[in-house]
Amino acid sequence: MKESDNYSNLAPLYDKLMENVDYESWADYIDEIIQEHHPECEKVLELACGTGSVAISLDELGYYEILASDLSPQMIEVAKQKALEQNADVRFQTLNFLNINIEEEFDVIFSVFDSVNYLQTDSEIIAMLEECEKVLKPDGLFIYDFSTPLNSLEAVDYLNNEEAEVKDLRFFRTSEYDAINKIHTNTFEIEQLSEDKKEILSTFKEVHKQRIYTLEEMLSILKQTPYHLVAKYGDFDLIDADENSARITLVLKCQKHL
Ligand SMILES: C[S@@+](CC[C@H](N)C(=O)[O-])C[C@H]1O[C@@H](n2cnc3c(N)ncnc32)[C@H](O)[C@@H]1O
Known part of the structure; x- marks a missing residue:
């Protein structure tokens, strides 16, 4: 089975995978x-x-001017098509958040749904924050969420053994959480089917490894950066997050700009 880049073969299946996300x-x-x-x-x-x-x-x-970016060109292609169909005025661009080479500045930068958990080390998170600093206006905010051990412990069972089909593609997911090293691994096996769906034409595998951070770990990483914590929110509310929050959204300002 061929191993492929994350989200390259998963892109056409992604919205099916997320159909219950509001x-x-x-x-x-x-x-x-x-x-x-x-x-x-x-x-x-x-x-x-x-x-x-x-x-x-x-x-x-109707009141924001939005540039939306992602590492995966395949995900960006799906996004562009959706925006066209829904008549949305959003610009899309392929971009690695560890190398933000944009000649523009923004009032707000944000990232959601555990994307930052794809960064495996403290130094990668610091590098991403430094990249954001280059394109953040004075007074600008950086908002991002991350998934905590509690989220992985709760989610691992229902994510494991999930399967679904979209047109001529089928995926099967296994999910495991290594609580000692705090690594959550989702493995997707994706099958390309013939038109009549009777034959499997090819099979790909994507292995998604995410590092899971506690609030304490993330706050200690932030102390090594020029960012200042404006707020930390738990679980889709404007209530202060704590170690019992499954997903935490941080609101940061760059101290250099204060
Ligand atoms: C769980 S998905 C979340 C996508 C989207 N935010 C959502 O809510 O559906 C994680 C996304 O992070 C992107 N990603 C992972 N590493 C990245 C990087 N270094 N730079 C930019 N995007 C990255 C992946 O391509 C993928 O689209």
């Missing part, structure tokens, strides 16, 4: 945070936007 509410949550902490915000950069669901919903509000 992206509109997620976009409303990001909007609520922006309005709470930076109501003058106009220009927004989304990192790791996937197939663009949050960016497209955020655009519906």
